[in-house]
Amino acid sequence: MNEKALKTLEYTKIISQLTEFAGSVPGKELCKNLLPSSDLGEIQQMQKETSDALSRIYQKGSISFSGVTDVRGSLKRLEIGSILSIEELLRICRLLETCSRVKAFSRRENAEEAPDSLDGLFEELQPLTLLSSEIRRCIVSEEEISDDATPALRQIRRSIKLTNDKVHSQLSSMVNGSMRTYLQDAVITMRNGRYCIPVKSEHRGQVSGMIHDQSSTGSTIFVEPMAVVKLNNELRELELKEEKEIEVVLSNLSERAAEESEAILEDLKLLTKLDFIFARAQLSKSYNGSEPDFNDQGIVNIKKGRHPLLDKHKVVPIDIRLGDDFNLLIITGPNTGGKTVSLKTVGLFTLMGQAGLHIPAFDHSRLSVFEEVFADIGDEQSIEQSLSTFSSHMTNIVSILKHVNDHSLVLFDELGAGTDPTEGAALAIAILSRLHRENVRAMATTHYSELKVFALTTPGVENGCCEFSVETLQPTYRLLIGIPGKSNAFAISEKLGLPKAVIEEAREQISEQDESFEDLLSDLEHSRVTIEQEQEEIRRYKSEIEGLKKQLELKQQKLENSRENILREANEQALAALREAKEFADTTIKNFNKFGKANISAREMELERSRLREKMSNVEKKLADKKAPAPKKELKPRELKIGDSVKVLSLNLKGTVSTLPNAKGDLFVQMGILRSQVNIKDLELLDEPSVTGPGLSKTGTGKIKMSKSSYVGTEINLLGKTTDEAIAELDKYLDDAYLAHIPQVRVVHGKGTGALRKAVHAYLRRAKNVANYRLGEFGEGDAGVTIVEFK
Template identity: 55%
Template sequence: MNKKSLNKLEYDKIIGLLSEQASFKGGRDLCENLMPLPSLEEVEKAQDETACAFSRIVKKGRLSFYGLVPINGLLKRLEVGAILGSGELLHLKNMLKSAAQAKSYGRRERSDEPGDLLDTYFDLLSPLTPLATEIERCILAEDEISDEASPNLKNIRSQMKRINDRIHSTLNQMVNKSLRTYLQDPIVTMRGDRYCLPVKAEYKAQVPGMIHDQSATGSTLFIEPLAVVNLNNDMRELLAKEKDEIQVILADLSNQCSEFLPEMKVNNETLATLDFIFAKGNLAYLWKAAKPLYNDEGIIEIREGRHPLLDPKTVVPITVSLGDAFSLLVITGPNTGGKTVTLKTIGLFSLIGQAGLHIPALDRSRLSLFSDVLADIGDEQSIEQSLSTFSSHLTNIVSFLKTIDDRSLVLFDELGAGTDPTEGAALAIAILDYLHARGIRTAATTHYSELKVYALSTKGVENASCEFDVNTLRPTYRLLIGVPGKSNAFAIAKRLGLPDYIIDAAKEQIDEEDESFEDLIGDLDRRRKDIEAKKMEIDRHNLDLKKQKERLAEKESKLDARRDKIMQAANEEAAKVLSDAKAEADDLIKKLRKYGENISLADLERDREKVRKRLAKTGAPAITPIPRTAGELKPTDLKLGEKVRVLSLNVTGNVIELPDKKGNVTVQMGIIKSRLPLSDLEIIDEEPLYVKKQKEQRRNIGSGMGKSLSIRPEINLIGKTVDEAIAALDKYLDDAYLAHLSSVRIIHGKGTGALRKAVADHLKKQKYVKSFRAGEFGEGDAGVTVAEFKE
């Protein structure tokens, strides 16, 4: 990559931001040496690693290696058999601890959780826990070895403690008793590694011993009393032994470390690599960046990209494409309108993406692999080299033309500027046309109208402009692909107060062709704004409709839930009422069966009243017959065998005697016969028994006669599971219908009601079943379902 272009696109600043995310020098070194990768395979692997680190940071937080120091030198010393110091061994221990923490961080929480590319690095780590534990046991701090490091060291220090206690005891007795008056201060002090007393100079003869030092004034002598000389000598010997034993311990630990030298080298390199990868992941997290999709076809499509060096609170995202429908992009617009930022965004995203960094843009942004990114941006005027602005730009362009190939990306800022406008525009068109003919991806900014015309008239070249608000005299920083920028010099001048006569005079200097072209651009810009405004209005309406639809759906869901709750409560209440009523009815049936024809209507009415009151107490509505007006049922309406409902008892029966003169009718209700008034009866819409019998006799004639004789008029399903019962019922219904039975009784019992419900659901689906009902009084009540067939 062209180093000069890297600096122009501020790639080094991005590397600086990346390095700040690394935890220790090993990772920072990899960050600082990061360059765009040459192959698509390497780029995609680096992008995937960054994506894996980003995903882990979101789920688990960041993996950090703060506190680690470079250990390359320590590992080289171990290779040659050197003995490491206590501080150096602690550095190795810290590295092993970090390896253990990283290994733990890399483990999957669930065995079925899919792996990622970083698993390979975590698997390479060898925490060497026993070795780390041994170093930690022996070395407490950089200058402190544990007493437990070895039995010999523990013994030496035990002896040192005893001698030290004896020395202090002896000297304390001298200080507090015999020598107190001869001392400058009643304290014990050290000179070198010997215990001494501060004796007044005039009393030195009173304190026999060795003089080790004196004060600056000479008034105090530091004397080691003879009583502790031997003890101090013993202490010095023990100190020497302690030092030797510490060296033995350090040598032993160094030897243990050297045995695992290959593992430590792999750990050191792997931790640096992981620190580097997680630095990329953390930078992506801070930028709210996304992984770009890569291609080798020269296609760039940046969706709402934000330049990472601009303030994220104020930066205006840009959407720009290049290399698909067109290979050359000409960007026009006012100064400070965002043209240069657009160029830098294209170039910088190409560089950092190719280096394996995510880009601060929306998902599904696309970047391409380039062999080089060449950028001529900024003014490089040089007094020392006698280069003008035009010359410096042209020098860059010449160097570019020598090195470019069809896999290069070229960026020009103000191409052709700094010289005569006519010649500069012509030269710019020639350069761009040469690059376009070679298919080299190019983006250029300009103020020349000639380049706008060139872009409009040349296939594979596209205009773009940075929007400018004339009313506020401020750029919006929005990039508009396919729209050439309009010159706003006259509008800006007018807004700033330049007299109209000067502006009019300036306009007269522009030929009609240029003026018409600018007017055309202005008209296109106005139409574009109108279309955008209408689109925004449509989008707003669509959003409102979407919200209304969501509110209606939510309201409907709540209503459905409320309805289901009410229905459930009602069903539960109804089930309770029916359960109580059935219990009372069963009791009544038992009495009827017990007393037979001898039961009196008065007793029956009293029992019925009890049932009614029980239903009233449960809060359930009483069973109310269909209201009838007086005289609605006439004596002539009844026929022998007519099926009627007794309204006062809510039971069915058959007429066995026609009404007498008083209008009383004899009705057979199961095993009970009773004379009842016409007003207490209603006809059930069924054929009389004798008619049914005649029809049955007619049906029995012919092919179905043998079948009808073998099919029972009822089926008993009690004791079967629902599936077994339905299978048996289905076959039975087919046989009964083919046998021309008019109706059948299905005995399923009461139980939990599940079998009864299954039977009812099955009967609803049969096309040849005319109707079905629960068994009535005398037919088996709720434990039986009576089904009638169609003729």
């Protein structure tokens, strides 16, 4: 593609946006160098990769490639046997850890999911966990090697510590003993890597040892006492041994990295490509893009396309067709009506699509593969070259005509403008006729009526216009294909207050043929608006009918379900009643037989009859009690807030709302230590007793609920949560703990990577009720716990 078209159509701005989404330096380089392709197979493959990456982002969220760094220089050094530095080994380690994280991201939760175009790239990744784990085990940071890197290093550092302790012990005894009067200060200092004491220059003879330095005034000399010279020598020897052992550690790690250098290089290439692909997907997500369908027949059909550089909340979607029924589209309409934006949208979408990027349009919009896109858009006036606007445009057009072919897309803005209207219109028709004969796909904007007639009378050429409302004197920015734009100069002038006499005189200046043509355009426009209104009304009626049909089907289904439930419950109740009646009958007959044989009096039989009647009454009462009481008032989801006090009617328990109701009306309620899921129909909102007092945050009525903090503990566990989930839960917990007058709480976040700890501390710095916070000490949880104190 020619550089001029890329710049004119603002493709470079899209590339700048794309680069921002890449997480690594190598990935950003790939984004910066992305150019449109003219290979249909390559374009379709890139589009499929972008779509698959976008699908994974929607399913699992985004993934960071920030750990991907260019380690090719380090790998070259390994090829010649060099030992890598700590920083270089850590960069390789971060690369492999990113590889492992990306590999984990690629694993599918459902084994039945269909494979996609990225599976092969993910499968080829080699995390080399053993190598990265070994580097992490041996290297603590960019300045420190771990004591556990080798047994020898651990022993050397232990000896260094012991020797250091001996030196400090001896020097401390000197400083705090008899030599105190000879010293400038009672301190131990270091000069040239050796421990010394500051001796007053006049007492030099009283302190035997080696002089290593003196103060600028000469009043103090720094002496290494003879008693610690040997220990300092031992310390220096141990430090040299430590340096050599560190070199051994780095050498061993470098050798292991050299053995895997090919795999590391391949991981770098794969991660860079995946970063590039996911950057394209993130760009698509940012403007709600979709994958276009590509063809090589020159057919373009953009559905509800939105220019990606315009405000997505204000831009008006447009429909554009080209290359099926017609190859040349001439767009007319008022200034600032959207003609140029329409041109740029088609050109930019073509470039983006051929670069593997999604376009902000409806699904299955169609684009064609073009070998070149030419654009003559904007004011090309050049003062330096003494070229007028017309001359500059014509120079550009001459260049386009030299290089254009039937696999090109040509875009002209205000073709033929800047010169005599009659000659300009004639030139424009000649240029467009040349392109039309060569079967070139082209779009042009113009104000010339001659071009409207050219489009109406030439097969394969179509008119289009940007709609304009005469009532509001504002463009609608809608592109209408098949209708030429009407000149609204007279209507606009009359609306703005130009005297009618002037307008009538102007009408007399134009020919009868031109006036008839404008009237024809006006009639076409009126007919189009009427048809569109009728079609919209038909669509609305169809939508209403569909909605009513669905409601009727749903109502019928509910009635069927209710009927089945009622019949089932009635049968169950009837069966229970029959069972109870049978039991009563059996009992009565049994007693009757017993009373008859024993000659029991009628009074005792009447007493037994009363007991049976009382038993039936108790059973009926139990059945009545089993029905859950109905709430006094039916709650609606919008009436509930987290923290509201409610009563669970079926359990006869009070609790506090923990979550908001879902679509089915289910929510979680905290009832003491019990947290249970219930339905909103089983709840009744309570008015809790409230208290007021100084130092407490008040509600709008100056009160707070007592139940808010009645179950708050002194610790919150955030392990296993994302930072967003953890901060939301921590925010509510701290509010409740503060209201409960708990002076100090523990926040358990774990050690891990430290990301959750940083997020918690960042939140605590902004919290108004927090007096101070600190990491836990030994026995409190160390760095995995933060202790928070309230004001």
